[in-house]
């Protein structure tokens with residue numbers, strides 16, 4: 001029995017072939033017609049209420065016997081997809097929207113929405129300088145030369161490398177020149193590149209701070225290094241602990257350790273550089289939020305003390321937004337060839353974004369943004385610390401000198417995990433210091449981020465924290 005493929009609407013809609021279709025070559029024609037109608041109804045191409053053609057008309061259009069069509073209609077009526085009433089047209093009686101929901105496994109109740117977010121990690125996203133960033137993007141889109149739109153330099157656009165070198169020299173005391181800067185997608189990306197270069201040089205073990213940001217450990221491991229936790233105290237990394245590991249490299253937050261907020265003491269800075277020279281090793285300095293130091297001028301980077309031994313990593317994740325994915329890496333000159341060899345397919349971020357950041361810095365907008373952000377964060381830190389002192393006199397705050405978070409030491413015996421759970425049930429997001437520790441510690445503490453919280457939210461957030469602690 002031939003089914004005409006020349007008929008348009010219904011033949012096309014139903015796509016029934018007399019010769020059968022792949023997967024069901026021998027199915028009878030009325031079964032295939034029923035299946036085609038069922039599919040068209042299920043996916044909404046034949047909407048509920050639509051009349052299907054009289055059987056004679058459809059049979060003519062499809063070039064088949066009327067029996068084929070009445071069989072198919074009868075089948076679908078029995079299944080509830082069509083309804084046939086004497087004296088009126090057969091109509092579609094089903095729609096995907098009115099279909100009874102399929103039984104699903106019972107879902108866990110959704111967690112209550114976050115009303116106040118005191119977890120660390122974000123800057124003030126409401127204060128992103130949208131207008132000036134858009135102006136920078138517009139300007140460089142107009143001024144970029146044709147050559148800029150070609151294949152990008154994997155180490156970063158020379159313009160941004162020059163701007164960053166100058167910025168890092170003047171504001172972070174770094175030993176930087178355009179040739180030593182690699183533009184990357186952020187600290188994490190830069191760390192993977194640096195660790196691969198170390199691996200290339202035969203270094204297989206790296207020390208990390210404990211507690212520390214787990215993502216740094218993961219980045220080092222993903223680059224093929226073994227990580228060795230070394231404890232941190234109020235003066236930063238305990239440099240003496242390095243000798244107990246086989247590491248010849250260390251990742252350290254010297255200006256503001258995460259999550260303790262400790263600033264590496266001058267003695268330990270000197271000790272760390274000495275250690276690197278003694279073991280013929282390297283220091284990887286994570287300068288992630290050092291622009292925000294409130295009580296003194298920002299501490300200069302360690303990289304300036306020995307640029308031949310210290311890598312410097314930074315990004316705009318804490319100053320502008322992590323969504324930009326823009327960062328930098330300064331590598332010791334001796335490792336520059338290894339850096340390229342170890343990361344042969346690494347690409348720099350999109351060129352227009354790089355040029356926009358260069359313009360944003362060159363026009364003085366980055367400095368202006370940092371000055372305003374520093375003022376705002378200092379005032380917010382003071383407000384948070386003052387509110388905590390009033391509401392939780394039994395707890396102690398530390399790590400307040402810089403950055404966008406503080407540490408709240410809870411009274412002995414407090415259960416930070418239970419506190420985080422109780423707070424979450426009330427819509428307050430908190431972070432337990434234990435989440436960043438490798439070795440367990442008996443000192444209960446919470447890491448409180450205040451970057452992405454408005455000032456008026458601090459009072460109610462701390463009141464919820466007080467209730468959760470009870």
Ligand SMILES: Cc1ncc(COP(=O)(O)O)c(C=O)c1O
Nearest residue numbers: 121186187188213258288315317
């Ligand atoms: C310790 C530490 N380093 C670096 C970063 C920034 O990483 P990235 O530049 O990859 O966003 C963060 C962000 O939370 C951090 O906590």
